[in-house]
Amino acid sequence: MKKYSVAAIPGDGIGNEVVPEGQKVMEAAARLGGFSFDWTHYDWSCERFAKTGAMMPEDGLDQIRNKDAIYLGAVGFPGVPDHVSLWGLLIPIRRGFHQYVNLRPVKLLKGIESPLKGREAGSIDFYVVRENNEGEYSSIGGRLYDGSPDELVMQQSIFTRRGCDRVMRYAFELAKTRKKHVTSATKSNGISHTMPYWDERFAAISTEYPGFKTDQFHIDILTAHFVRNPDWFDVVVASNLFGDILSDLGPAVVGSIGIAAGANINPEKDYPSMFEPVHGSAPDIAGKGLADPIGQIWSGAMMLRHLGEEAAARAVEDAIADVLARGEALTPDLGGKANTRELADAITAALPAHF
Numbered sequence: 001m002k003k004y005s006v007a008a009i010p011g012d013g014i015g016n017e018v019v020p021e022g023q024k025v026m027e028a029a030a031r032l033g034g035f036s037f038d039w040t041h042y043d044w045s046c047e048r049f050a051k052t053g054a055m056m057p058e059d060g061l062d063q064i065r066n067k068d069a070i071y072l073g074a075v076g077f078p079g080v081p082d083h084v085s086l087w088g089l090l091i092p093i094r095r096g097f098h099q100y101v102n103l104r105p106v107k108l109l110k111g112i113e114s115p116l117k118g119r120e121a122g123s124i125d126f127y128v129v130r131e132n133n134e135g136e137y138s139s140i141g142g143r144l145y146d147g148s149p150d151e152l153v154m155q156q157s158i159f160t161r162r163g164c165d166r167v168m169r170y171a172f173e174l175a176k177t178r179k180k181h182v183t184s185a186t187k188s189n190g191i192s193h194t195m196p197y198w199d200e201r202f203a204a205i206s207t208e209y210p211g212f213k214t215d216q217f218h219i220d221i222l223t224a225h226f227v228r229n230p231d232w233f234d235v236v237v238a239s240n241l242f243g244d245i246l247s248d249l250g251p252a253v254v255g256s257i258g259i260a261a262g263a264n265i266n267p268e269k270d271y272p273s274m275f276e277p278v279h280g281s282a283p284d285i286a287g288k289g290l291a292d293p294i295g296q297i298w299s300g301a302m303m304l305r306h307l308g309e310e311a312a313a314r315a316v317e318d319a320i321a322d323v324l325a326r327g328e329a330l331t332p333d334l335g336g337k338a339n340t341r342e343l344a345d346a347i348t349a350a351l352p353a354h355f
């Protein structure tokens, strides 16, 4: 029997409530799918930072380097600045393990009230593929003439051929399993070096995929289309900054932040990939059993798919859709009265029917 070794990092706040529920659903999927998990728990978090001055131990990456996957909840704590959790945990893992794809599904499910009126379930179904390792989020730059009227600040963006090509190929490979339509986010009318280069690489990679539909939009109008015409898209590929914006906007237009899933993927599988919901630690509801576990569970479905357990991945996604459509056992963010465990249990109970 196949056994997957997974690092579970619940993190802070509701991460501690949704990760254990996600693990239970993964266990149930494994039993039905004929494989198993070997979990190792890590207390890496802002809470750990407050006690020890570090989010994770110095050899943290080495401790999890050989895992098959990382199942992360959320990191963040009131009073601990965001850059601590970002640079102390998320970015070292994303960059250290070459997780150069950040993947987020945008799918309107029955039973979810979208802020967009008149949209049918199933009419919005696409993925945002964000470049996750380079681009606008480089730390190269600096400040000159500090405090003087001539003060100036510069920040460099880094776009490499390798970096562009590999994330674009990932988008095309994903589209191959779907509607074969890839949309590129650009801003080559305003950004005169990096974005024309991005467009150039998109055109070059497109030629490797004959028969695919491709298009590109400037980021400003693209955000408008996400709201007005979200049914246009299949796979949207974007640089780090533009992808960051689109991958928050996408899930927002299809409903609750509590159900949005995400993955940081190393497609070559030479290092583990990391699966984490879009939401944060939600300190306002932490410890009350109110957290919606669907984002965490859906991220787990993405983990199953990455591990090669497609049937199990699909069963978990279908079980989520099933429970939402029936409108039973929903948490308060979805208009129900159930708690975190009750919603996760309902998804587990729905699983066998979808295998």
Ligand code: ATP
Pocket: 014, 074, 075, 076, 077, 257, 258, 259, 278, 279, 280, 281, 282, 283, 284, 285, 290, 291, 292, 293, 295, 333
């Ligand atoms: P962090 O600093 O960790 O990013 P945050 O407060 O900035 O936390 P979120 O944790 O994403 O951001 O919370 C935004 C809002 O959405 C909060 O009101 C929170 O309660 C709500 N929320 C987030 N996740 C969930 C969830 N899984 N279930 C229900 N409500 C949620």
Ligand code: MG
Pocket: 076, 280
């Ligand atoms: Mg936040």
